[in-house]
Amino acid sequence: MVICAWLRNDLRVHDNVVLHEAARLAAQRKVPVVPVYVFDPRYFQRTRYKTLRTGSLRALFLLQSVLALKRRLRRRGSDLLIKVGKPEKVLPPLLSSNSVLLTQQEVTSPELTIDSWVRLAMEERRIPQSQWRYCWGSTLFHKDDIGLQQGFDDVPEFFSKFLHGLQKVWPRNSEDWDETTRDGNVCPELSTISSLVRPPLPKLETGDLRMTLTLLSSEGMDFEPSWKDLPFPEKVVEPVVDDALMGGEEEGLKRLSDYLWKTDFASTYYPERQLIFGDYQASRLGPWLSLGNLSPRKVFQECLRFCEHHGNDDADPRTKHARRLITELTWRDFFRFYAGKHGSSIFEPGGPKSYRKDWMQDERIFQLWSNGRTGYPLVDACMRELSITGYTSNHARMNAASFLACSMSFDWRRGANWFESHLIDYDVTSNWCNWVRCAGLTESRLSSFNVVRQSQKFDPMGLYLRRWLPELQEVPPELIHEPWLMTSEELVRYGASAYPQPCVDPSFFEGPYGPRTGWAMVPQSLYK
């Protein structure tokens, strides 16, 4: 008999509920623990839109994370069994009739479907259903601590209401929070919310995840996959390793520590997050949080320590920004619970509310958008940055998504699918729920961005644009946001002739839903 800890988006040893529960059961029953990771070919396939479900940049980050976990577990006298195949095929043979299979509970339909197949396969091997156990560990707030132990039906439809629901935690005037509240301005009171966040679990010691010598030397335990072992349906070129963005728990912890303690990013976090589309406008913890290399509770604990170190002084910008980071983690939670409530509808054309809208399917527009050739510099810079690095900032994502879904009325699911393939920090609920929100398919306000105005306002000198658009390198700030205004003589003088013409007439952004103030409330009636 073994306790099988099937790890998925929780690739870490610290604060890992699955490993802790495995250690507890193992000690109680005096049996060994086998931590397992499975590279499931379904996550590497091409989607119906022909994109790779896991693009090469994320695949590399994932591979690094899995290998790093194997090393971490070995240091604790354990190991990680790595398999390539469908979990319903590879997991049950590891189990005997009284083994237990533990895994972190996910909320989205593709993952839940796979779980049901694993359970079915266990049943076929006469392993009772009771031997399958979920652990909850992916969010900052445990679902049971915020009234969601019975399910997600009570999750509010928009973020400010979610905060309202946590009013014990969020003591501001929550009565005033409705869908029109500017969500971005809300910041938590750390001392109050700490009571709702479980402290990270105690450190696992050598021997807690005991393995027998037979298991340690068993077939397959020494398998350390390399790029060629990833189950892509075709040959995919391995990206060049980026030393600054390596997957794995140690790298994630180092990034967290550097971010809070060794740089001044924390003091520039909030204003910069929105104002600049540049490098360090935010924490960039996303990739490690998404794969679970970093626990959100660990991030929270470090933020608390950071605030305490700075005297918990609300007026201190560093404290303010650490609190801001926690607010972002709350968004992450909100979308996970929201996805749990709405099930597979977050992947449907009309979103969770089944809004009716005829989405445009003009392939030409999608190609221009995804290749960063719309002729709108901000959108093109975002999309090129995304393709090259696997990252683009939150504000850039919102602009790119708004352009495709709101301005072009193009089927937003193609955009979400493109992001799924290209983002290193892809997370199923954060991605698809942010997209349905950007496409105006939730009860939240719909922000339709004027990408020209946004570019002028938030990147006035065009630094971000110039970084990603070599064609506009020489163009001065007053022209870079609207390159179509250049005369042919200016186009030649600034070497910008190769930059594409705008894919839709710029007068579109002068109309009622593209005012020059930056964002517009589009009446929901247009969507229903």
Ligand SMILES: Cc1cc2nc3c(=O)[nH]c(=O)nc-3n(C[C@H](O)[C@H](O)[C@H](O)COP(=O)(O)OP(=O)(O)OC[C@H]3O[C@@H](n4cnc5c(N)ncnc54)[C@H](O)[C@@H]3O)c2cc1C
């Ligand atoms: C269209 C669209 C798609 C997105 N897809 C993803 C995705 O696949 N994975 C993902 O983690 N985030 C996604 N986001 C949210 C957000 O853009 C990223 O989390 C953030 O830009 C990552 O950078 P950071 O780590 O520096 O974030 P920070 O701003 O420093 O925030 C810290 C962490 O908080 C969480 N967070 C912040 N904002 C959000 C948000 N709006 N929704 C959910 N979590 C948030 C993330 O875990 C993030 O790493 C998406 C946003 C949009 C508009």
